[in-house]
Amino acid sequence: MATxxxxxxSEFVVRVRDVVKEYQMGKLTVxxxxxxxxxxxxxxxxxxxxxxxxxxxxxxxxxxxLDKPTSGSxxxxxxxxxQLDPQExxxxxCHRIGYIFxxxxxxxxxxxxxxxxxxxxxxxxxxxxxxxxxxxxLTLVGLGGRLHHKPTELSGGQQQRVAIARALANNPSIIxxxxxxxxxxxxxxxxxxxxxxxxxxxxxVTIISATHDLKMLDxxxxxxxxxxxxxxxxxxRSELELKVGEVExxxx
Amino acid sequence: xxxxxxxxGKGAIRKQVQLPLSVAFRIALLNxxxxxxxxxxxxxxxxxGIAFFTAVRAAxxxxxxxxxxxxxxxxxxxxxxxxxxxxxxxxTVGISNSMLMAVTERYKEIGTMKxxxxxxxxxxxxxxxxxxxxxxxxxxxxxxxxxxLVFLINLFRQGSAVFSAVSLGALGWLLLQxxxxxxxxxxxxxxxxxxxxxxxxxxAALRVEV
Numbered sequence: 001m002a003t004x005x006x007x008x009x010s011e012f013v014v015r016v017r018d019v020v021k022e023y024q025m026g027k028l029t030v031x032x033x034x035x036x037x038x039x040x041x042x043x044x045x046x047x048x049x050x051x052x053x054x055x056x057x058x059x060x061x062x063x064x065x066l067d068k069p070t071s072g073s074x075x076x077x078x079x080x081x082x083q084l085d086p087q088e089x090x091x092x093x094c095h096r097i098g099y100i101f102x103x104x105x106x107x108x109x110x111x112x113x114x115x116x117x118x119x120x121x122x123x124x125x126x127x128x129x130x131x132x133x134x135x136x137x138l139t140l141v142g143l144g145g146r147l148h149h150k151p152t153e154l155s156g157g158q159q160q161r162v163a164i165a166r167a168l169a170n171n172p173s174i175i176x177x178x179x180x181x182x183x184x185x186x187x188x189x190x191x192x193x194x195x196x197x198x199x200x201x202x203x204x205v206t207i208i209s210a211t212h213d214l215k216m217l218d219x220x221x222x223x224x225x226x227x228x229x230x231x232x233x234x235x236x237r238s239e240l241e242l243k244v245g246e247v248e249x250x251x252x
Numbered sequence: 253x254x255x256x257x258x259x260x261g262k263g264a265i266r267k268q269v270q271l272p273l274s275v276a277f278r279i280a281l282l283n284x285x286x287x288x289x290x291x292x293x294x295x296x297x298x299x300x301g302i303a304f305f306t307a308v309r310a311a312x313x314x315x316x317x318x319x320x321x322x323x324x325x326x327x328x329x330x331x332x333x334x335x336x337x338x339x340x341x342x343x344t345v346g347i348s349n350s351m352l353m354a355v356t357e358r359y360k361e362i363g364t365m366k367x368x369x370x371x372x373x374x375x376x377x378x379x380x381x382x383x384x385x386x387x388x389x390x391x392x393x394x395x396x397x398x399x400x401l402v403f404l405i406n407l408f409r410q411g412s413a414v415f416s417a418v419s420l421g422a423l424g425w426l427l428l429q430x431x432x433x434x435x436x437x438x439x440x441x442x443x444x445x446x447x448x449x450x451x452x453x454x455x456a457a458l459r460v461e462v
Contacts, residue, residue, distance in 0.1 A: 066454050087267040088267055091265055091267060091268040094368060096265075101364070105361075109283055109287075110282065122370055123369060182460075
């Protein structure tokens with residue numbers, strides 16, 4: 001079910017409006033995004049799919065406040081990101097967005113707990129409270145017994161769990177996951193996807209994920225297909241299940 | 253059961269808080285401790301430069317007084333100053349280079365920190381503190397290496413007279429100079445790397461090496 005919690009805020013946590021992004025490559029102007037408009041519901045699990053070079057990563061970076069559009073605008077919680085100065089952008093990244101990376105990106109010199117508390121440190125949370133919340137989050141992702149392990153002492157799946165806990169640190173409105181299963185084996189990848197879905201359901205956090213992983217389709221509320229810088233189609237999971245069912249039916 | 257603790261209408265976007273220096277200090281210390289070998293090599297550059305500076309100055313202190321008007325003395329002094337300046341320049345370039353390497357090496361880490369809400373100024377502090385700490389420690393050691401060598405050589409030449417040859421005050425002054433120059437040079441050497449680190453886009457965190 002696409003849970004659309006419309007509390008005080010609007011029902012859309014992210015609104016993308018006519019976004020065009022052009023890159024200059026030598027004398028050539030490459031249009032990575034060509035007028036993308038997309039609304040993302042609060043509490044939704046959305047997957048962005050598309051071949052490499054489709055503009056998928058560019059769109060993902062725009063939503064995450066990591067890149068600015070050439071024209072058009074991106075709103076997070078009704079705030080136009082183009083209007084923010086660097087300090088406000090840092091605040092937005094710190095409080096509103098949680099990032100999960102393909103390569104986990106834990107700070108190698110810090111323990112699991114220190115990694116999870118780092119965004120809270122940046123947010124100015126006191127050390128005691130950060131510690132308490134950090135332990136709580138690591139327990140939530142199933143790593144309560146590995147608080148003081150360094151990233152090198154953890155498996156890939158465990159590192160990604162730490163990264164998920166870290167993404168939740170400041171109770172963000174959205175979690176952006178860039179190929180979260182890209183560096184994991186099938187089984188671990190599945191566990192991570194299930195964890196993300198669980199967090200999405202139980203905590204109501206919006207999850208936006210760029211992926212190639214077809215396992216992701218199964219749990220996404222909606223799938224956005226990008227091709228040549230444009231949205232090719234947006235599918236609901238219910239439609240998708242129908243198709244999968246058909247395919248299976250034909251096979252049997 | 254969907255509990256919505258976060259999400260909706262959390263008030264306006266504010267400016268990100270500036271962190272106390274102690275936080276950056278702790279992380280810089282961690283960085284040095286974990287990448288100890290790299291830190292050691294960087295520090296060795298400063299250490300050797302300062303050791304050379306100290307040795308030259310200390311040698312002058314221990315040497316019998318020379319006629320300051322003798323053209324040979326003046327020429328020797330000029331040549332020595334040149335050597336010292338050049339060696340300090342070399343070690344500055346060395347530190348700069350190895351800090352630049354550190355920035356390149358840690359692009360993902362810097363990008364990630366920015367994604368998590370670090371301000372540019374925090375990244376700048378981090379790198380200055382890291383190199384500053386190395387500068388202090390390395391200059392301190394450099395002084396004792398340079399002075400120690402000169403002391404030993406003169407102990408051979410002059411015997412026990414060496415113990416009273418130079419006043420503690422003069423040595424203290426030399427230590428102060430060595431430390432000041434060492435720290436100043438490391439800080440200057442870090443300007444460019446720190447700016448580069450601060451300008452690293454947060455999207456660097458997403459880069460995947462092929």
